Amino acid sequence: MGLLAQFDIYCDALPLVGVARELPDATVLFEFQFNHGNPPLFIITVTDGTRTAIEAALTAAVDIDEWMLIGEAGSTRRYQATPALTFEEQLGDHIDNPAGLKSLAAVEAVIERIEVTKEGWRQSGWFANRDAFTEFSLFWQQNGGFRLHRLTQNGASEPPGDGLSDRQREALRIAYENGFFQIPRRTSLKEVAAELDISASSVSERLRRAQTQLIEETVATTWPSLPE
Structure with missing residues (x-):
């Protein structure tokens, strides 16, 4: 893959956005478990937040049918969940071009990380080339919202913090000073x-x-995996 990208997708109909809104002090990571049926199961990793609040949010989520705790390490918990809707069913009434979801799935890309926010998803992943990235980003620009934080060719490194927004950088500076x-x-x-x-x-x-953001760019890749 030729391009490494980090970006935000703004669409409150995306899976688990409602859960993230109920857990403002937690970090919610999400991935599809594609080898377990259609639609694929969700793997949800939540860091911080109380177990009671997390599981209440999962139970109340309209896009989750049932869930189970599969791992726990410190303040991080990992859940497996059965989706209540297919991706197309969940997004169909909320985007301008639902038919485009199928073509989007064919884009040559590998999404490595999805963080769920109260407004949508923050993703990072690899794209085969500029055309693949353009097709992907253009879809979300037209069907929700899209903000690029970082685009690096051939894995070239960038200084930590390049993905910070101007407001985040200003807040950090003033707080530090x-x-x-x-x-x-x-x-x-x-x-x-x-x-x-x-x-x-x-x-x-x-x-x-x-x-x-700074943790993701510096130490997150060294974290041990959760126990099976």
């Missing part, structure tokens, strides 16, 4: 929010997403 990350802290979340002129909850989410 004011001593928010020092031990003990020299400032509060409320004071950082006041300088950014946003709410404390907004700056908390912005910092969390920025930190998640």
Whole structure:
């Protein structure tokens, strides 16, 4: 594969977006288990958040028929879930070109990671060439929303943090300069929010997403896998 891409797809009808909204303090990762029937099963990995909140969100999810816990390590839990709808059924009424989903599946790409957000999916993966990436991104630009964070050819490396948005970078800078990350802290979340002129909850989410992005680019690939 020739291009490594990281991007956001904005579509609140995508699987598990409702679950992510119910778990604002957790990181929700998602993958298809293609060798287990049609539609394929979901594998859902959740880091942080209480088990009670996670499992309540899974139970209430309209796109999950049933689920089971299959692994646990520290604050990370992994679930296997049976989808209640096919991908086409779930998205058909929410995108302008549902027929295009089949052609999208034929794009020469390997998606390595899907993080579910409250607005859609953040994905990273490999594309065979520029044409394959253009076909994929154009579909989502026309049928939801698409934001490219990083596009690297032939695996060329980039400095950590290149996937941060300008707002995330600004929030990190101000929090750092004011001593928010020092031990003990020299400032509060409320004071950082006041300088950014946003709410404390907004700056908390912005910092969390920025930190998640940096972790993904630096140490996430060294994490041990969950026990079988």
